[in-house]
Amino acid sequence: MLWVIGSASLFGCDSATPVASESGYRISIVSGDGQVAGSGAELPLPLKVRVAGEDGAGVAGVRVRFAVVGGSGSGRLVDSVGVTGFDGMTGVRAAVGDLGDTLRVDATIAVVPHVRGRFSAVAIQGPMVSAVTPTDVRAGDTVSVSGSLLGGMGALVRFGDAAAGPLAGATDSQIRVIVPACLAAGTVTLTVESGRARSAGRDVSYADRRITIPLQPLDFVTIPASQLAGCVELPGDGATYLLAGQFASAPIGVPVLHPWRLGVAGTSAGSARADAQARRLLRPLLRDAQHAFDTYARRVERSVAAQARAERRTSALAMAQLGEAPVVGSVRTFSVVAATDGSSFSSVGARLRYVGEHVMLYTDTSATGYTLNQLQSLVSLFDGHLWGEAVNAFGAAPDVDGNGRVIVLFTPAVNALTPAADCVQRGYVTGFFYPIDQLERARGSNRAEIFYAIVPDPAATFSCPHTEAEAVRQVQGAFLHEMQHLISFNEHVLARGEAAEDTWLNEGLSHLAEELGSRYFESRYPAPLGRSTSTQLYPDSAGPFIGPLLLNAYLYLNNSVQHSVTAYEGTGSIEERGATWLFLRWLADQKGDDITRRLVQTSRTGIANVEAASEERFPSLFGDFSLALFADSLPGVARAAVPARLRFGNRSLRLIMAREAVVAGFSDPFPLATFSAPPGEALRASMPVGTMIHAIIPGDQAPGPVRLSFSTPELAPFQSQLGAQVSIMRLPP
Numbered sequence: 001m002l003w004v005i006g007s008a009s010l011f012g013c014d015s016a017t018p019v020a021s022e023s024g025y026r027i028s029i030v031s032g033d034g035q036v037a038g039s040g041a042e043l044p045l046p047l048k049v050r051v052a053g054e055d056g057a058g059v060a061g062v063r064v065r066f067a068v069v070g071g072s073g074s075g076r077l078v079d080s081v082g083v084t085g086f087d088g089m090t091g092v093r094a095a096v097g098d099l100g101d102t103l104r105v106d107a108t109i110a111v112v113p114h115v116r117g118r119f120s121a122v123a124i125q126g127p128m129v130s131a132v133t134p135t136d137v138r139a140g141d142t143v144s145v146s147g148s149l150l151g152g153m154g155a156l157v158r159f160g161d162a163a164a165g166p167l168a169g170a171t172d173s174q175i176r177v178i179v180p181a182c183l184a185a186g187t188v189t190l191t192v193e194s195g196r197a198r199s200a201g202r203d204v205s206y207a208d209r210r211i212t213i214p215l216q217p218l219d220f221v222t223i224p225a226s227q228l229a230g231c232v233e234l235p236g237d238g239a240t241y242l243l244a245g246q247f248a249s250a251p252i253g254v255p256v257l258h259p260w261r262l263g264v265a266g267t268s269a270g271s272a273r274a275d276a277q278a279r280r281l282l283r284p285l286l287r288d289a290q291h292a293f294d295t296y297a298r299r300v301e302r303s304v305a306a307q308a309r310a311e312r313r314t315s316a317l318a319m320a321q322l323g324e325a326p327v328v329g330s331v332r333t334f335s336v337v338a339a340t341d342g343s344s345f346s347s348v349g350a351r352l353r354y355v356g357e358h359v360m361l362y363t364d365t366s367a368t369g370y371t372l373n374q375l376q377s378l379v380s381l382f383d384g385h386l387w388g389e390a391v392n393a394f395g396a397a398p399d400v401d402g403n404g405r406v407i408v409l410f411t412p413a414v415n416a417l418t419p420a421a422d423c424v425q426r427g428y429v430t431g432f433f434y435p436i437d438q439l440e441r442a443r444g445s446n447r448a449e450i451f452y453a454i455v456p457d458p459a460a461t462f463s464c465p466h467t468e469a470e471a472v473r474q475v476q477g478a479f480l481h482e483m484q485h486l487i488s489f490n491e492h493v494l495a496r497g498e499a500a501e502d503t504w505l506n507e508g509l510s511h512l513a514e515e516l517g518s519r520y521f522e523s524r525y526p527a528p529l530g531r532s533t534s535t536q537l538y539p540d541s542a543g544p545f546i547g548p549l550l551l552n553a554y555l556y557l558n559n560s561v562q563h564s565v566t567a568y569e570g571t572g573s574i575e576e577r578g579a580t581w582l583f584l585r586w587l588a589d590q591k592g593d594d595i596t597r598r599l600v601q602t603s604r605t606g607i608a609n610v611e612a613a614s615e616e617r618f619p620s621l622f623g624d625f626s627l628a629l630f631a632d633s634l635p636g637v638a639r640a641a642v643p644a645r646l647r648f649g650n651r652s653l654r655l656i657m658a659r660e661a662v663v664a665g666f667s668d669p670f671p672l673a674t675f676s677a678p679p680g681e682a683l684r685a686s687m688p689v690g691t692m693i694h695a696i697i698p699g700d701q702a703p704g705p706v707r708l709s710f711s712t713p714e715l716a717p718f719q720s721q722l723g724a725q726v727s728i729m730r731l732p733p
Contacts, residue, residue, distance in 0.1 A: 025062070025112050026052045030089055033119045038126020039099040041191065041198040042078070046714070047119045048091030049107045051084050058088020063110040066092045070104030073097070075123075077105065086562060087257050087686045096123035126197025127151060132190055136205045141179045142167070143190075143204070150175050151194025159206070160188045161715030179206070184265055212705070215241075215730040218643060220631075222623030225710040225724035226717060234706040234728065236679075240699035242729040243677060244626035245710050246692040248619040249723035250504070250566035250607050257686035258722060263709040264677045264697055289418045289426045293340045294507065295572060297485070300342065300435045301500040304442070305493045311440050325355050325403050331365065335444045336413040336452060337434055345444045346413050356383035356405070364411035367462070369455030374472055375410075382408060382479055389516040390483035393593070394509070394600040397483070398490035400438055401448040406486075408479070414454045415462040423464030430454055431478035433486045438494070451482055473544045477514040480545070484513035484600075491601045498603035504568050504690075505606055508580025509599060511552070512588070515581070517545035537659050550660040552578030557629065557657065558671040564690030565622070566607065579690075586625050587614060589649030623727040626692045629653065629672055630729075637732055646729075679706055684713055689722060699733070 032047035051062045062084045066077055074097025082090030096103050101123045108116040129147040137143055145157060152170045156163055162180040170176065175192070189201035212233045213221060223232055234241060245262045326332065330352050338346040350362035353375060361379045363370070370378070387406065391397065397406060418428040431453035439445045453475045456468040466474075488501050488509065500506070521530070521541040530539030538546055556563055556578030563575035565583045588595055591614050598613035607618045614621060624645050631646040632653040633639050639652060658669035675683055677695040679702050685693065697706055710726050711717060718724040 024054050025059070025109050025115050026054075026056075027064070027107065027109060027115050027117050028052070029107075029117045029119065030091070032091065032094075033121075035121045036124045036126075036197055037096045037121065038128070038197040038199050039096065039101075039123040040074075040200045041123075041126060042093060042095040042201075043121055044193060044198055046091035046093050047105055047107065048089055049082075049117050050087070050089045051109060052088055058084065058086070060084055060086050060088065062088070062090075064090050064107055065110050065113075066094075066105055066107050068103065069106045069118075070102065070120075071097055072101045074101060075103035075121075081110075085259070085685050087259075089259075089686075094119075094121065096121050099123055099125060124197055125149065127155070127192040127194045127199035129190070129192055129199045129202050132202045132204055135203070136207070137179045138207045139179055139183070143177055143179055145175045145177065145190070145192060146173065147192070147199070148173060149194060150192050150199075154194065156193040158191045158193065159183055159204070163716070213728075215239075215728065217730050217732045218631075218637075218641065220624070220627055220643070220646065220727065220729040222620060222725055222727040223708075224619070225726065226720075228708050228710055228726060232708060234697075234708070236702040236704040236706050238699040238733075239697075239702065240731045240733070241697040241702075241706070242627065242630055242674075242731055243695045243697065243708070244623070244630075244692050244727040245683075245695070246622060246626055246725055246727065247687060247689040247722045248622035248725055249689045249721060250502070251564075251689050252721070255564065255567040255569055255688040257688055258718070259684070259686045259713050260693075260718075260724070261682050261684050261709070261711055261713045261715065262677065262693065262695060262726070263682040263711070264679050265707040265709070289340065289422065289428050290430055292426075293417070293429050293432060295503065295568070296340060296342065297432060297435055298500065298503045298506060301485075301489050301493070304435055304439055305500055307442070308435075308438050308489075308493055309497045325360065325405065326352055328352050328355055332362065334362070334409060334411075334446050334450070336409075336411060337436075337444060338413060338417070340417055340429070342436070342444070346416075348409075348411050348413050350409055350411065354379045354383075358387040358405055359383040360403075360405045360407050362407060362409045364409070364413070364455065367412045367455060367457075368410065369412070369457060369471065370410060370468065374468060378472065378475065379408070381476065385520060386476070386480055386517060387483070389520055390480055390487065390513055393513065393516055393596045394484055394487040395491045395597060396495070397487050398438060398449060398494055400440070403448075405449075406483075407448055407450040409450055409452050410455050411452060412455050412457065412462040414452050415457055415464075415466065418463050420460060420464045428454070428464060428466075430474045431482060433482045435489060438489065449486060451479055453478065476517060476544045477548065480513045480517050481510040484510040488600050492603065492605070496603045499605055501600075501609070502606035503572070504564075504566050504576070504580055505599070505609065507568065507572055507577060508565075508584045509596065511549060511577055511581040512584045512596065514545050515549060515585070518542040518549075521545075535659075535662075537656060547663075549578070549581050550656060551664060553582050554578070554657055554660045554664065554666065554671055556582065558668075558673065560629070560673065561685060561687055561691055561693050564688050566690030567688050569688070582629070583622075583625055585651070586628055586648055587621065589647070589651075590614075590645065619723055619725055622723075623725055626694070627727050627729050630674070630694055634732070678702070679704075696731070 028050050030048040030050050032045045035043045037043050051059050053059050064082045066080050076095050078093035082092055084090045103121045105119045106116050127150050131146040133144045150172050155166050157177045164177040164180050167176040183206045187203050188206045190204050191201045192199040334348045335345045336348045338344045349365040353363050354361040359382045436442050436444050437446045456471040457466045521539050525539035552574050556575040565579040568576050595613050604612050611618050628646040632648050654670050661669050674694045677697050
């Protein structure tokens with residue numbers, strides 16, 4: 001389930017809490033234990049816990065109760081209940097009591113009260129505020145704070161949750177600060193933090209200054225989170241807005257979750273309560289085996305890049321002098337990787353069955369699997385169409401053996417890469433190019449461009465069973481997918497002597513390569529030609545290429561909060577692959593299909609590559625892409641009326657997702673998660689970078705101006721490298 005929540009009050013009863021056995025819950029303290037604060041002051045950090053299941057993964061939607069169980073009774077909790085987010089974490093604020101008192105707080109799971117964690121905090125002699133001048137303030141005013149033990153230049157003054165540092169000349173008895181911008185108008189509590197202690201609060205009256213952005217229906221804009229804190233305001237008057245909060249960046253190192261708060265301030269005409277929605281997350285069979293091998297191959301590309309570049313410089317002339325293709329019917333021995341971690345190899349004898357202009361076909365002498373007609377059909381497709389589609393879209397393939405051709409090797413050694421017992425849960429490896437083959441001096445190298453692919457195995461002789469029809473269907477898209485990887489390695493590493501492409505963009509381009517096969521057959525068989533049923537959007541021959549992409553995209557839209565466009569976790573989930581394909585599909589529709597050549601024929605990688613190829617900043621691209629996911633084909637609005645920037649070329653997103661729902665047996669015709677965000681409420685969750693959250697400000701609940709904020713849960717600004725921003729679109733009435 002996917003939960004996005006504003007506060008515990010969003011859930012009226014415990015029925016929404018996931019059911020678990022008593023032994024299935026684990027609670028641990030994340031932060032907030034052992035704090036100190038000035039007597040009577042609120043603790044600097046919230047009391048935060050994490051609830052996990054038996055597998056150690058965080059559990060969302062669990063209600064946690066907090067209660068004071070020790071101390072003089074003068075300490076207090078700001079709230080007594082929290083509900084866990086995506087990462088299993090929740091927390092509350094607390095304040096210590098009298099000087100020297102120790103506050104003790106227990107956190108217990110509501111449905112399993114004996115599972116608990118305990119916090120303690122001590123009240124010490126902290127900052128004491130005696131006077132604040134003036135007490136009526138506006139953004140940019142200078143305020144003087146008088147008192148004792150204020151901390152001088154090391155102090156931090158907070159206006160509510162907004163922090164301000166002291167101006168020069170601060171002492172223990174007096175501090176001057178500039179009032180921060182974009183606070184909520186009205187009474188604001190001022191506190192002083194010094195060391196680990198916080199003073200009791202003093203109230204000041206704050207008058208705001210705001211900038212209004214008048215958006216007409218279908219107008220859109222993206223605003224950095226830092227500028228939202230500069231008092232941006234949207235007109236209300238019944239207008240309905242789509243919001244997309246995002247982290248428009250790529251991770252540095254291992255992706256981590258970043259907690260956030262998307263706040264909507266203003267006068268509400270409704271009940272001032274957001275309806276946090278639970279979504280059923282779809283968990284299909286994951287093709288982890290293929291994805292794992294893909295990830296391993298990308299890692300190998302990076303590790304052998306330097307050696308490949310050096311060898312190419314010293315042997316280019318010798319390779320240019322080669323070129324004679326072997327004779328059809330001749331037998332060659334290949335070294336085929338026999339483990340998905342590259343730790344072992346098999347020796348495979350194979351017979352040359354076909355020599356084309358661009359492709360040579362070998363079949364394993366021990367087991368061919370395919371009929372002669374199937375082989376002829378496949379090599380005709382590879383040699384006559386798919387090879388050209390890939391080269392035209394991305395660039396030149398390498399030619400380390402000098403014969404001007406790519407070898408296709410059908411061998412059960414590929415089937416055997418996945419044990420039969422693993423196929424049900426992990427899927428299987430369909431086909432691959434192996435980067436080691438680009439090296440002249442490396443264990444296992446065949447010194448050739450080789451696409452290794454499975455063979456039909458209905459009797460499950462080598463691994464799990466594969467029918468002839470299944471094998472033929474799978475290898476078609478795999479050939480294009482792997483051709484892009486081969487070309488990318490050549491263009492980045494061998495031709496330009498630079499690093500291999502980042503995994504997320506490399507894999508995304510390979511999924512875009514799969515779509516080339518569909519587009520070829522779509523143009524060859526316009527509707528209603530080539531279709532088994534009248535309800536099909538695509539001809540039968542396009543299915544092997546477009547089908548997996550549509551499933552990936554559907555699953556991504558179902559959970560865009562957790563799955564990133566720019567960060568593959570582990571082997572890259574189906575959802576992440578759907579995300580990168582959708583982003584690159586939209587990008588090509590905006591910038592022209594030749595952008596794929598610009599993305600591959602370059603020394604740049606990752607986001608820098610996207611920005612150079614598109615001649616546009618990534619935050620701008622990512623922001624408008626996030627809106628296009630919702631706005632591409634709005635119900636009740638002519639598609640041509642939607643700005644072209646927010647559309648996917650000739651693929652109507654809602655139409656193809658509705659068809660995918662029918663094909664896959666899903667109930668939701670358009671799975672993009674959107675959440676209600678009426679004025680007076682906030683959505684909270686955690687996301688890795690490259691993700692987004694979609695929310696709608698309902699017009700019937702926004703009679704007055706609307707103010708947005710996108711910040712940490714503690715209302716602090718995000719680190720700049722996260723690329724935090726909010727895209728806004730005014731929806732038609």
